[in-house]
Amino acid sequence: MGVIKKSSNEKSQSLKQILTDKIIYIVLLVLIIAIVCIEPRFLSIANFKNILAQSSTRIIIALAAGMVLMVRGCDLSAGRMIGLAAVVSASMLQTASYAYRMYPKLPELPIIVPILVVVILCAVFGSISGICVAFLKVPPIIATLAMQLILYGASSIYFDREPYGAQPIGGITSRLTNICIRNIKLGPVQIPYLIIIAAVVVLVMWILWNKTKFGKYMYAIGGNPEAAQVSGVNVNQILVCVYSLAAIMYAIAAVLEVGRIGSASNTTGNGYEMDAIASCVVGGVSMSGGIGSVGGIVIGVLIFTVINYGLSFIGVNMYWQYIVKGLIIALAVIIDMRKFAKRQ
Amino acid sequence: MAQEYILEMLNISKSFPGVKALDDVTLKVKPATVHSLMGENGAGKSTLMKCLFGIYSHDEGKILFDGKEINFENPAEALKNHVSMVHQELNQVLDRSVMENIWLGRYPMKGCFVDEQTMYSETKRIFDELDINVDPKIKAGALQVAQRQMVEIAKAVSCDARIIVMDEPTSSLTENEVEHLFVIIEKLKQKGVSVIYISHKMEEIFKISNEITVMRDGKWVITQDKADLNADLIIKMMVGRDLTERYPKRTIKIGDEILKVTNLGTAKPVFKGINFELHKGEILGIAGLVGAKRTEVLETIFGIREKGEGEIIYNGKKINNRNPKEALKNGFAMLTEERRKDGIFTDLSVSFNFIIANLNLYMQHGLLNEQKISQVVNESIRKMHVKTSSDKIKIGNLSGGNQQKVILGRWLLTNPNILLLDEPTRGIDVGAKYEIYQLMNQLVSEGKSIIIVSSEMSELLGVCDRILVMSNGHQSGIFDASSTTQYQIMEASAKYI
Numbered sequence: 001m002g003v004i005k006k007s008s009n010e011k012s013q014s015l016k017q018i019l020t021d022k023i024i025y026i027v028l029l030v031l032i033i034a035i036v037c038i039e040p041r042f043l044s045i046a047n048f049k050n051i052l053a054q055s056s057t058r059i060i061i062a063l064a065a066g067m068v069l070m071v072r073g074c075d076l077s078a079g080r081m082i083g084l085a086a087v088v089s090a091s092m093l094q095t096a097s098y099a100y101r102m103y104p105k106l107p108e109l110p111i112i113v114p115i116l117v118v119v120i121l122c123a124v125f126g127s128i129s130g131i132c133v134a135f136l137k138v139p140p141i142i143a144t145l146a147m148q149l150i151l152y153g154a155s156s157i158y159f160d161r162e163p164y165g166a167q168p169i170g171g172i173t174s175r176l177t178n179i180c181i182r183n184i185k186l187g188p189v190q191i192p193y194l195i196i197i198a199a200v201v202v203l204v205m206w207i208l209w210n211k212t213k214f215g216k217y218m219y220a221i222g223g224n225p226e227a228a229q230v231s232g233v234n235v236n237q238i239l240v241c242v243y244s245l246a247a248i249m250y251a252i253a254a255v256l257e258v259g260r261i262g263s264a265s266n267t268t269g270n271g272y273e274m275d276a277i278a279s280c281v282v283g284g285v286s287m288s289g290g291i292g293s294v295g296g297i298v299i300g301v302l303i304f305t306v307i308n309y310g311l312s313f314i315g316v317n318m319y320w321q322y323i324v325k326g327l328i329i330a331l332a333v334i335i336d337m338r339k340f341a342k343r344q
Numbered sequence: 345m346a347q348e349y350i351l352e353m354l355n356i357s358k359s360f361p362g363v364k365a366l367d368d369v370t371l372k373v374k375p376a377t378v379h380s381l382m383g384e385n386g387a388g389k390s391t392l393m394k395c396l397f398g399i400y401s402h403d404e405g406k407i408l409f410d411g412k413e414i415n416f417e418n419p420a421e422a423l424k425n426h427v428s429m430v431h432q433e434l435n436q437v438l439d440r441s442v443m444e445n446i447w448l449g450r451y452p453m454k455g456c457f458v459d460e461q462t463m464y465s466e467t468k469r470i471f472d473e474l475d476i477n478v479d480p481k482i483k484a485g486a487l488q489v490a491q492r493q494m495v496e497i498a499k500a501v502s503c504d505a506r507i508i509v510m511d512e513p514t515s516s517l518t519e520n521e522v523e524h525l526f527v528i529i530e531k532l533k534q535k536g537v538s539v540i541y542i543s544h545k546m547e548e549i550f551k552i553s554n555e556i557t558v559m560r561d562g563k564w565v566i567t568q569d570k571a572d573l574n575a576d577l578i579i580k581m582m583v584g585r586d587l588t589e590r591y592p593k594r595t596i597k598i599g600d601e602i603l604k605v606t607n608l609g610t611a612k613p614v615f616k617g618i619n620f621e622l623h624k625g626e627i628l629g630i631a632g633l634v635g636a637k638r639t640e641v642l643e644t645i646f647g648i649r650e651k652g653e654g655e656i657i658y659n660g661k662k663i664n665n666r667n668p669k670e671a672l673k674n675g676f677a678m679l680t681e682e683r684r685k686d687g688i689f690t691d692l693s694v695s696f697n698f699i700i701a702n703l704n705l706y707m708q709h710g711l712l713n714e715q716k717i718s719q720v721v722n723e724s725i726r727k728m729h730v731k732t733s734s735d736k737i738k739i740g741n742l743s744g745g746n747q748q749k750v751i752l753g754r755w756l757l758t759n760p761n762i763l764l765l766d767e768p769t770r771g772i773d774v775g776a777k778y779e780i781y782q783l784m785n786q787l788v789s790e791g792k793s794i795i796i797v798s799s800e801m802s803e804l805l806g807v808c809d810r811i812l813v814m815s816n817g818h819q820s821g822i823f824d825a826s827s828t829t830q831y832q833i834m835e836a837s838a839k840y841i
Contacts, residue, residue: 211711213703219692220700226686230648231701231754232672290691 024282024332028303035310042313049192055305056198057253057260058275059298062283063205064249065276066297070222071242072289073133073140078250078276080151081125082269085118085254087159090169090264092117098171100164111176111255118251125151126247130240148273152266159266168263180259194256201249206294218242222290278325279304282332303328347411350375350538351427351507356395356405360741365391366402369564371540371557373507378529378539380549383559384582384745384773389542392559393509397422397429410506420449428500429509436492438485443467445484446499470498474528490521497528501537508532509540514548515771518634526552544773546575558582583775591806592778594785598809599624602793603762605645608654614640615817618654622762622795625788629808629825630797633837636814638797639681642764645795646678647671658762672701677760679752681767681797683744687751690740694732695721697739697750702758720757728753729779745776752780756787763787765796769803781807801830815840 019026036042061078068075091102092114125147132143160166179197183190209215217238220228229235258264283300285292304325311321351373358366366388373379381389395402398416406413409427416422419429436445443463444451452462467480476494484492493513500508514522529539529552543549549556549570556573558565558581565581601621609616615637622628630638643649645656647665656663658674665671671678680686689697698721699706706716721735728749732742739747748768755763765784769777784794784807798804804811808825813836820839823832 207711213707213712216696216700216703216712219696220689223689223692224686227689228700230668230678230680230686232669232758233700234667234669290689 023335024303024328027328027331028306032306032310035314039314042310045189047309047313049190049195051302051305051309052195053192054309055301056192056194057256058272058279058305059198059301060201060249060253060256061272062276062279062297062301063201063294064246064253065273066280066283066285066292066294067218067242068140068246069277069280069285069287070218070289070292071239072222072225073239073243074144074277074287075129075243075246076141076144076273077125077129077147077151078246078273079269079271080148080155081122081247081250082254082257082272083266084125084151084155084158085122085251086258086264086268087155087169087266088121089114089118089251089255090172090258091158093173093176093258094169094171095173100167100171102164102169108173111173115252115255118254119248122247122251122254123244126244126250127240129247130243133243134236134239156266166265168265170263172258172262172264176255176259177262180256194260197256201252202294202298209294214238214241219290222286224290275304278329281329281336284336286336287333347375349373349408350410351396351540352408353392353396354405354408356392356402356407358391358395358400358402365562366395367562368405369559369562370567371564372567373538373540374555375506375538376533376536377554378533378541378552380541380543380553380556381559382543382549382556382578382582383565384775387559387582387773388562389559390511391562393429393511393540393542396427396509423500423503423505426504426506427509428503428505428507429511430493430496430500430513431511436484436495438483440484441481442478442484442487442495443480445495446470446480446502466502467498470501474498474501474531475524476528490517490524493517493525494528497532501532501535505537507538507540509542511542512544512771513541514543514545516634522548544771546578549578550575579774582773590774590778590802592782592785594789596625596809597789598626599791602659604655604657606655606657608641608644608656609652610640610644611650611652613817614649615814616653618812618814618819620812620819620822622793624791624793626810627784627788627794627796627808629804629811630795630814631801631804631811631833631837632814633841634799635816636837637817638814639766641814642678642766642795642797645671646676646764648678672758672760675759675761676764677701677755677758677762678764679748679755679766679768681770683747683751688739688747691738693736694725694730694739694742694750695735698724698735698754698757701754705757724753724757728783745772748772749776749779752783761792763792763794765794767798768796769798769800777803801833804833805830813837813839 061082065075065078092106092109093111094101096108129143129147132138133140159169179193183192184196209218217228217233220231220233221235221238225235254269257268261268279300280292280297281287281300282303283292283296283298285297307324307328308321311324349372353369353371356366356369357364369388369392371381371392383389391400394400396407396416397419398421399419407415409425414425416425416427422428437448446467447463452459452466464480471478471480474494474497476498478487478491478495484495487495497508513525517525532539541549541553553570555567555569556578557567558578560582600623602624603622605618605620608618618641620628630641632638640649644651645665647667647670651664656665663674665674665676684690689700695717699717703712705720706712708716718735725732725735730746730749730753732746739750742750752768768780772780788794796804796808805825810822811825811828811833812822813820813833815837818840820836
């Protein structure tokens with residue numbers, strides 16, 4: 001800190017400022033270059049597409065978690081919400097010919113039906129979290145931690161029962177899996193449907209955050225809830241909406257996960273909330289609320305996928321990958337804190 | 345040999361992106377004196393002090409303390425070197441005792457345990473020395489603001505401070521408390537301590553200063569003995585122009601009754617029995633001592649506080665402003681007292697801070713129209729005379745007076761019929777005050793009505809048509825501003841105490 005302080009030269013100061021602001025990207029660039037040096041084949045269109053496709057559902061989840069962070073919240077129930085939505089939707093999406101059907105007599109439903117069911121289900125649970133936070137003033141971490149446990153219990157009860165017990169719900173209809181693993185042909189390139197879906201969600205979110213009253217109110221509540229209240233913002237109502245909307249996005253992500261993996265169990269989505277929150281933090285969302293952008297979150301998710309994918313690609317041990325991820329999260333928060341602690 | 349000056353800040357310059365906040369400023373403080381630092385908001389007083397305490401680094405110039413060059417890294421290091429600051433916003437651990445707050449970070453130890461007894465006796469000794477009547481074992485949160493400030497001063501003394509900077513120390517004190525503060529400052533002087541006193545209040549400055557330094561637009565203007573200066577001269581130097589009057593003239597054109605409040609009280613017993621009418625084009629003042637519950641009356645009308653008994657009749661119709669949203673819809677707007685706490689969104693842009701209370705203005709096809717926003721905001725910036733390089737910068741980077749203008753602008757964009765102003769000019773310099781008065785006059789000339797709460801009696805007498813006086817949660821009278829006196833208002837303020 002002393003070095004920055006004593007430099008009186010305006011130019012070097014601003015250069016240092018930029019370096020501090022962008023250090024996370026620089027570190028990642030170095031990491032990618034290192035990966036490429038070790039394994040030049042990493043640079044290929046196929047890998048690029050894989051990274052984007054793997055990021056798709058994570059982006060949706062991270063944007064939802066990011067919304068909650070923006071309003072000074074923190075949603076620990078994301079992963080379990082996805083787990084519940086996954087088992088419920090999977091149980092309604094099994095092909096009629098599959099041997100171990102959860103509901104043997106259920107006709108094959110149009111896929112919009114299970115989607116609507118889980119969207120509504122999650123919205124109800126999400127709004128309960130929201131009501132606890134907004135009206136009952138329960139600290140968000142506690143409210144969503146409680147919700148996490150309740151959801152895990154509920155999804156396990158739903159999942160682990162006679163006659164087949166705790167075995168993954170498989171035999172998912174190809175009408176869903178096709179969407180989640182197939183490509184669409186755009187000119188000469190094949191683009192996975194998942195990327196298109198994620199892109200649409202990102203666009204809708206960008207509009208919501210930046211161009212609507214709801215978005216501005218989110219920033220206002222995150223920035224200063226008391227001032228927002230005085231300015232005529234219905235703070236509690238917006239909070240409940242944010243938690244519900246986040247839950248709806250988890251539900252959509254869950255259905256896509258079911259299609260991508262081809263099965264679901266009560267462990268589907270395990271730990272996703274931590275990945276989502278970490279991506280938000282790396283993407284510049286402030287843990288104290290009010291600061292963050294859709295673009296930043298997307299970049300945050302991509303960074304994590306690149307690390308995951310890249311390190312696996314060059315054969316780095318799984319356990320080492322955890323350590324690298326942890327260090328990056330710590331680095332991101334240290335930078336975040338420094339940016340806001342000392343306003344030069 | 346003793347130095348002539350205890351502190352010399354020589355030719356200090358400091359730039360922020362786009363603004364030169366300090367330009368070759370020099371401040372020299374003699375030992376055992378009170379040196380007042382004056383200037384409009386944004387003149388650079390706070391920036392200068394932040395450079396002293398290492399919160400900002402200065403680009404040019406040097407700082408000598410007792411003849412030696414110093415360059416503190418942070419306020420803690422300054423404190424260790426006997427330079428201390430009593431902040432406008434007090435930083436105390438409210439759940440811990442007064443003495444723990446004073447010795448925090450340097451507890452007296454007995455072996456590896458905190459020596460509570462020494463801590464108590466030392467605190468007591470300092471309190472006695474300074475004539476502070478506070479129990480060292482009471483929680484800091486249980487104290488009044490004035491007492492907490494005294495505790496901060498005691499803390500500075502306990503660190504053997506040789507310079508204490510006081511930034512607007514009297515802004516939330518009653519007159520008695522101010523008297524007490526001055527007694528303490530006198531005692532500090534006798535102990536050889538120098539005080540750098542930052543304030544806008546002319547009377548205070550002339551009462552306690554030895555020397556006065558005036559700054560304007562980041563530049564040093566003058567340093568003089570108090571005896572060689574007078575209030576008019578200082579104001580002239582602060583604003584760089586003549587202010588012929590402190591309050592602008594206006595033609596009064598009072599119309600029909602727009603608001604009638606009868607027997608208003610809160611749900612929980614805070615105040616009761618408030619009765620008044622407000623007419624179109626009228627400015628009604630609410631006077632009273634600290635604790636008279638003036639703010640609470642405004643909050644109840646605006647729906648921040650739950651209404652109990654009584655009626656609010658607006659344009660002949662009974663209304664219930666159950667929350668600020670409803671109040672806004674009914675044509676009310678309220679500028680709250682604590683700008684930082686519930687006024688500004690510090691980390692968001694000037695533009696955001698302008699538009700947030702009335703986003704409907706910019707909606708087009710269900711979305712916000714950036715072009716319209718930018719057009720309205722820039723017009724407001726011009727109209728409100730906000731000094732900012734762009735509407736995109738964080739409002740936290742503006743001076744207090746400019747932040748206040750932005751928030752006032754925010755409320756005007758809701759196009760209110762009744763504007764509730766709670767201490768709108770607190771901590772704002774003379775020039776910005778005058779601009780706000782002018783704005784108020786313009787609003788009432790357009791047929792709007794204003795209720796203003798202020799602790800400055802001369803301000804109320806200068807700008808209001810009528811003044812409602814409160815005393816300890818009761819209404820003790822309504823006076824015609826043109827025919828009443830400060831004495832009458834004071835008398836009414838003390839009626840129910």
